[in-house]
Amino acid sequence: MKQVQNVCLALLCVTLMWVAPALAEDTVCIQCHAGQEGSLGEPVDQWRSSVHAANGISCHDCHGGDPTDFAMAMSPERGFIGAPDYAEVPAFCGRCHLGVMEDYLDSAHGRALESGGPQCVLCHGNHEIQMATIDLINEESCSRCHDYERATQVKQAIAATETTLQTLESSVASLHRVGIDVERIKADLFAKRNSFRRLFHTVELEKIKTQTNQFNQDLSETKQQIDDHETELGQRKVVGGIMVLLLLLGGCIALLIRRSYQAEE
Amino acid sequence: MKLQKEAMDWLDSRLGIRELLHSNLNGYLLPRNVNVWYTLGSVLLALFGLQFLTGILLLIYYVPDTEKAFASVTAIMNQVPYGWLIRYLHVVGSNLIMVFILLHMFSVLFMGSYKRPRELTWLSGFGLFNMGLIFCLTGYLLPWSQLSFWATTVATDAAGAIPVVGDHLIVFLRGGPSVGEATLGRFFALHVMGLPMAFLGLVGFHLFCVRRAGISSAPFGDDYRPTELTKSFHHQEHPGGVPFHPNYTIKDLSMIFFALALLVAITFFAPWLFIPPDALTPADPFSTPEHIKPEWYFLWAYQSLKIFPSALLGLAAQGAAMGFLAMLPFIDRGPERRPSKRPIFVTLYLLGILLTIGLSIWGHYS
Numbered sequence: 001m002k003q004v005q006n007v008c009l010a011l012l013c014v015t016l017m018w019v020a021p022a023l024a025e026d027t028v029c030i031q032c033h034a035g036q037e038g039s040l041g042e043p044v045d046q047w048r049s050s051v052h053a054a055n056g057i058s059c060h061d062c063h064g065g066d067p068t069d070f071a072m073a074m075s076p077e078r079g080f081i082g083a084p085d086y087a088e089v090p091a092f093c094g095r096c097h098l099g100v101m102e103d104y105l106d107s108a109h110g111r112a113l114e115s116g117g118p119q120c121v122l123c124h125g126n127h128e129i130q131m132a133t134i135d136l137i138n139e140e141s142c143s144r145c146h147d148y149e150r151a152t153q154v155k156q157a158i159a160a161t162e163t164t165l166q167t168l169e170s171s172v173a174s175l176h177r178v179g180i181d182v183e184r185i186k187a188d189l190f191a192k193r194n195s196f197r198r199l200f201h202t203v204e205l206e207k208i209k210t211q212t213n214q215f216n217q218d219l220s221e222t223k224q225q226i227d228d229h230e231t232e233l234g235q236r237k238v239v240g241g242i243m244v245l246l247l248l249l250g251g252c253i254a255l256l257i258r259r260s261y262q263a264e265e
Numbered sequence: 266m267k268l269q270k271e272a273m274d275w276l277d278s279r280l281g282i283r284e285l286l287h288s289n290l291n292g293y294l295l296p297r298n299v300n301v302w303y304t305l306g307s308v309l310l311a312l313f314g315l316q317f318l319t320g321i322l323l324l325i326y327y328v329p330d331t332e333k334a335f336a337s338v339t340a341i342m343n344q345v346p347y348g349w350l351i352r353y354l355h356v357v358g359s360n361l362i363m364v365f366i367l368l369h370m371f372s373v374l375f376m377g378s379y380k381r382p383r384e385l386t387w388l389s390g391f392g393l394f395n396m397g398l399i400f401c402l403t404g405y406l407l408p409w410s411q412l413s414f415w416a417t418t419v420a421t422d423a424a425g426a427i428p429v430v431g432d433h434l435i436v437f438l439r440g441g442p443s444v445g446e447a448t449l450g451r452f453f454a455l456h457v458m459g460l461p462m463a464f465l466g467l468v469g470f471h472l473f474c475v476r477r478a479g480i481s482s483a484p485f486g487d488d489y490r491p492t493e494l495t496k497s498f499h500h501q502e503h504p505g506g507v508p509f510h511p512n513y514t515i516k517d518l519s520m521i522f523f524a525l526a527l528l529v530a531i532t533f534f535a536p537w538l539f540i541p542p543d544a545l546t547p548a549d550p551f552s553t554p555e556h557i558k559p560e561w562y563f564l565w566a567y568q569s570l571k572i573f574p575s576a577l578l579g580l581a582a583q584g585a586a587m588g589f590l591a592m593l594p595f596i597d598r599g600p601e602r603r604p605s606k607r608p609i610f611v612t613l614y615l616l617g618i619l620l621t622i623g624l625s626i627w628g629h630y631s
Contacts, residue, residue, distance in 0.1 A: 176545060177537055179353075181343040240533020247526035254519030261512045265297070 027067035029059035046127035062092065089119040099198040107203045118145060132197065134162045150205065157208050158200050164219055165193050171226045180229050189222055289476070294506035295513055296482035298489075302372035303480070305365055307517035308524045312362050313468070315528075319355040320457065327407065329453040331446050334409035335547040353536045354528065359401055360539045361528055363562045366394050374593075374614055377602030378481045381494055384594035386474035389467055391591045396464050401560060403456040406449060412541055414548035415557040417452075418444050419567075426576030443550070479503070484602035491600040558629065565621045568628030 034044045047053050052061075060067040065080035067073065074080045084092040090113065094101025097120075104110045109118050123136055134155060142151040168189055176182045196215050200208055276282040326345050328337040341348035370390070373379055379387035406417045421438045425431040440447025479501030482489060492501065507513060531538060543554050559567050566583055573579035589596070597610065604611050 177542070179342045179349060179536070179540070179545070181339050237533055240529060243533070244526050244530045247522050247529060251519045251522030251526065254515050254522060258512070258515045258519060261507075261515065265507055265512065 027058050027060060028070045028073050029063075029065070029067055032070065032073070033059075043127040050127060050129045051131045052129060057096075061096075086116075086119065087113055089121050093120045099194060100201050103198045103201040107201060109201075109203060134159060150203075153205055154200060154203060154208060157205065157212055158196075161196060161212050161215055161219070164216070164223070165189070165196065168219065168222060168226060169193075171230065175226065175229050175233075178233065180233075182229075185222060185225055192218055192222070290510035290514075291508050293509040294503045295480050295509055296503045296506050298483045298486055299480065299507075299513065300483050300485075301516075301520065302368075302376070303483075304517050304520035305369040305372065306475070308520050309362065309365050309369060310468075311521045312358055312365065312524065312528070313464075316355060316358050316362065317461065319351050319358065320461075322351045323355060324457060329407070329449055331409055331449055331548070334407065334449065338408040338410075350532070353532045356539055357528055357531045357536060359404060360560075360562075361524070361531075362397060363401065365524065366397055367562075370394060371618065375604060375611075376481070376484050377597075377604075377607070377610075379594045380600070380602060381594065381598065382478050382499070383474070383481065386471060386478060387594050388591065389471040389474060392467055393464070393471060395587075396460060396467065398562065400456065400460050400464070401562070403452040403460065405560065406444075406452045407456065408544065409449065409548045410544045411546045411548055411552070411554050412543035412557070414444055414550065415543070415554055416559055417448065419557060420559065420563070421448075423570060423576060423580065426580050428577065445550075481602075484604070489603065491602060494600055561625065561629070564625040564628035568624045568631060571628075571631065 030044060033041055035041065047059070052058075058067065059065075060073075063081055063083070064078070065073045065075065066078040069078070072078050074082070081092075090101050090104060090110065094104075104120075105113075111117070113119060123141060124130075124132065137151050137155045139148045139151075142148050172182045172186055172189060176186075192215065196212075199211050199215070202208065273282065277284075323341065326337060326341045326348065328334055338352070341352050343349070345351075373387065373390070402417075402420060406413045421435055421444065424434040424438060427434060436442060438448075439445070440451050477500065480503070481492075481501065482503070484491075539560075541558075543557065558564070569583055570576055570579035573582060601607060
């Protein structure tokens, strides 16, 4: 059931990625704020280079309001929220990133929120937010609040799985480029990646280590499917190579026969 | 063997088949100096045949419905046994046909083979070239991908630049104000029925013209002399030439093998050459891709529309260029065909090719 939910969520996100980018730029929020200076205008340029912009998530998707009406764009009647307070940020981001919020709130980080503990924006940034990578766990960032030792262990525990995820995603993109239908694998991988990202927001080393093994097993099934496709592509190339050689041979033989006719002429 | 002889005797007594075969194969003499460029017609015929065959096989599974077209193409590529091979051969084949048609036309222009008495051969060949372009344009829409949808939107939009009738023409081409179900329906009907029938007829006429007027000699070598033009019909004979079959057909066959080797190599090793990433996502009328570009053989036209101050001027310039090319045999009427004796023509010819390539590269990177 959980897997079905994850696949549905992944499909919804993938659909949003297709539909939304073109619409994101047309909002009245962008039109008005892009021309402003300072803290009112800066978020527009920051957002344009973000992973949110690339996937069509625009101002109103987080801040609410009506992106089609200048007069009502920032009206609470149309759901405008504005910028959240520090402690409200996890709930603000968690409207979309539900699973991550759940695990974060259960973690040492989440429990320390009320007393000024770290929240989403502290590590991920806000308007210029980028695709999360393992590099977000780094000494400079983590040692702002505590010793880096524990974070290093978490990073080591997830590094191999993260690399596997990236390799598989790159393989899926290559298969897609040659016309292989990878929608199911893509959605499955998307769901697995999200679940894995949830996991290390718990910042519980033992839990991460135990569950990472389970993820690796799940990923090996996906890898098998990808390998099967790649093997088939390899076999196609062998057959194609043989066909090309046979055709070239046929052409050369025909040319030799032509030469024998030329000698008679 | 005995059965074959009896069958031939039976046919011969009724249709004079032996005389027909002899006069068109062994007894049909070609000039001794025919070169490799003369084989392009046969290569094109072989590729057209393959397009018909793969097209018919694709028709079995393709569904011309905006809701199902992309899914049906995905199914052909992933579920139908060897469907990917059939589709890639069709896609790569259509691009190679455009390459070979252009090479065929360039060689005919360079050797002056379009000149009297072969004006109709040239005109029918030029018609086939244009029909090939329409084949590609209509076929492009059928997978109903982002590329299909937006490239067709841009292409049909160009017709709007024509004064007075422009807007009506767009509606006529699309079957409505925008590209949709009606557009897919009419492009599909044109691609699989209307165009093939007209194309076969025109190919037949082209071959008839080639056979009736006789093969022109290559205008090279010390022995070559321009043909004297006569007012009455005269089939160009080549006494002392080489028999069409088997001496020349074997050369045709070798070039067909090499062309097929190229087709198979691209099909198996680099099919993505002719399939941009936007062709891999289903059409979405609400999401315009950032850089939608036409296929390589339309890039010169796409860029020429952009460099003129108005689309109408661009269309007029394209029409004038294509009209000039079509009417060339009636403009360039001298009997001389040797390139070395036609420096002005050869200069214009090279400049024309460079301009087309330059515009295409500009269009690609613009």
